[in-house]
Amino acid sequence: MKLLTRNNILLFLVVLLISFCSFIVLPRSTPTTLKIGSFQRDLQIKKGLDLEGGVQLIYKVELDGIDSADREDAFSGVKSVMERRVNFFGVSEALVNTSQSGDNYRLYVELPGVYDVDEALNVIGKTAKLDFRVVDNSAPDPTTPEYTQSGLTGSNLKKAQVAFDQNTGEAQVAIQFDDEGSRKFEEITRNNLNKPLAIFLDDQLITAPTVQTTILDGNAVISGSFTKDTAKQLAIQLNGGALPAPVTLEQQKTVGASLGDTSVKSSIVAGIIGLILVALFMTSYYGVLGFIAVISLLCYALITLTIYILLPVTLTLPGIAGFLLSIGMTVDSAILIFERLKDEVRLGVDNKFAVESAFTKAWNSIRDANVNTLIVCFILFNPLNLQFLNSSGLVRGFALTLSMGIFIGLFTGIVIVRTIIRVFYLNDFELELGRIRLPRFSFRGIRND
Incomplete structure (x- = not known):
């Protein structure tokens, strides 16, 4: 019996990772909690306001009585207090975003799954002394x-x-x-x-x-x-503390869950159709290599959903769009690698050297394309809260899921695809019925045996 090679060990670790991810994303009829030491997480995807429905509150922060040099700190303090209050409110996927235009400071509080507006107003906007x-x-x-x-x-x-x-x-x-x-x-x-x-x-x-x-x-x-309920409200107010500056409710809006259900169903249908079309194209054009790319896409989806659950990431409709777009970019990476591999096979290069050369030469193009996209994601996410850039929570959700998808796509495209090719194409395997050899690379009449 042969000793396990480095590639076999790496493939085994990939299988363990995918098995764990499958367990995490497995649909469940009852809520399930994963607990490892002090880490605890509900095994369900957190949905944003546009998918779950709930309450959106828009507050104007009154900073006129505060020195201009201290306004930024006061504004940050108000946001921190609001975030603590909504977290104690029990809505872990709640969002608190800020917006500043001149001397106008506003907070946007989104509470998915909460429909009692009066209770939300009483708990979040009240100052407890x-x-x-x-x-x-x-x-x-x-x-x-x-x-x-x-x-x-x-x-x-x-x-x-x-x-x-x-x-x-x-x-x-x-x-x-x-x-x-x-x-x-x-x-x-x-x-x-x-x-x-x-x-x-x-x-x-x-x-x-x-x-x-x-x-x-x-x-x-x-x-x-x-x-x-009243004891819970008091505990929330006490934990939140006093607001550094007064706030005034400017607008409140309730979003129905029916809109969220429609959006989710449409997005799922669109995603499934897109994946089927991609799978058909890859397998029909690249054969077995295309099938390997499809497997990597399934691994990509499992890993991404696992990260969404464990972090957790609040999933919005633009976030789903970012997820689907990143799938396309993952396929782009596989196509670049396979096209480079086709060139190596056309030149009659040895299979093992062709694989390594294809991944090495394709890496520069893959890296440059993804770096450019990551720069755009950084601008859209606006982590520094620059006033002249976007501050919308939905756009940030799109940027977050797209950037995460890029990194996960690089892992699946470079690590998983290359490991599968190395193990199943470049090695021979002995079975009980005798010795077999899988087909070598073949691209539209170009074959290297």
Whole structure:
């Protein structure tokens, strides 16, 4: 039995990769989660607003009262807070994009799969100011407690999350302070034993529990007449923090899911028809080599969808267009390689040398073409947020999927195709029924045996 060669090992690794990708993209009737150590991901493709339907909110950020030198930082701060809020809202594929034109600053918030506009507005656009207050001993009427600031505020908050009382099952909000907040909270609880400690949100009294003991670990619970939903909303607002600048809702729009279903079905049909036509052309014109290129396209699709799921990438209709376009560019690479291989075969070059020479000589053209496309993708994605370039989330989605497809296409075209050709064309295999040799390269009457 022959020892495994380098090409055989590489082919084995490719098969393992494709098997893993097939497992990830396998359709499932029930939601499935992949968990490896601390990594956890739902095995489903995240769809954008145009495919899933949902809510789009457009906010104007009021920066008139902020010095011009500090406006960019304030604007970035507003975006960061909004992103935290929509993430805590539970919409991982939500998008928060910015737009600036002169002195006009706007935020575009897209929440796929969310249709309760009032709830979205209440959670995302509201400024939550949390502070803890102690009893004012100098108040004239001791029977009606008045409260004064304790110095402990929401800025000392590390995390807030929904919890449930073990005895009553009522919803609560568990909060955890940072190191500074923990020290303040310990001092406050030590100095106010058996006295109420009031918790105010936006200057409204939420609850005033009595301090039973000194709390040393910086953990506390906000209790009251909470439902699960109201406790979740409060936790979201506390985690988000206060907005650095006021925002005004300019426009709200609800997109129906029926538009998304139509777009997805049309895109799938177009993609399938395109793949079939490409497969027919490649196999009819290049024979077995064309069939190998079709296999590489299937590998390309599996790897791409796996990356979309694991990152995850929010897929929009322009993103699907970028994905389909990158398939065509992957085929272009295979055609360049096969045409160069045809030239080598026409010159009567040995098969092994012809393969290596074809990939080497075709690489310069493949590299240059893909670099030019990547430059365009960089401009369309506009990672530096330059004002004179595009800032649309849909266009960025197109640029992202196209650029990812280019890199994956290079891997499938250069690594997978070359490995398959090296293994199945340049090696002989022994089977139980005897020794066989696969056909050599043949292009329209040009043959090298």
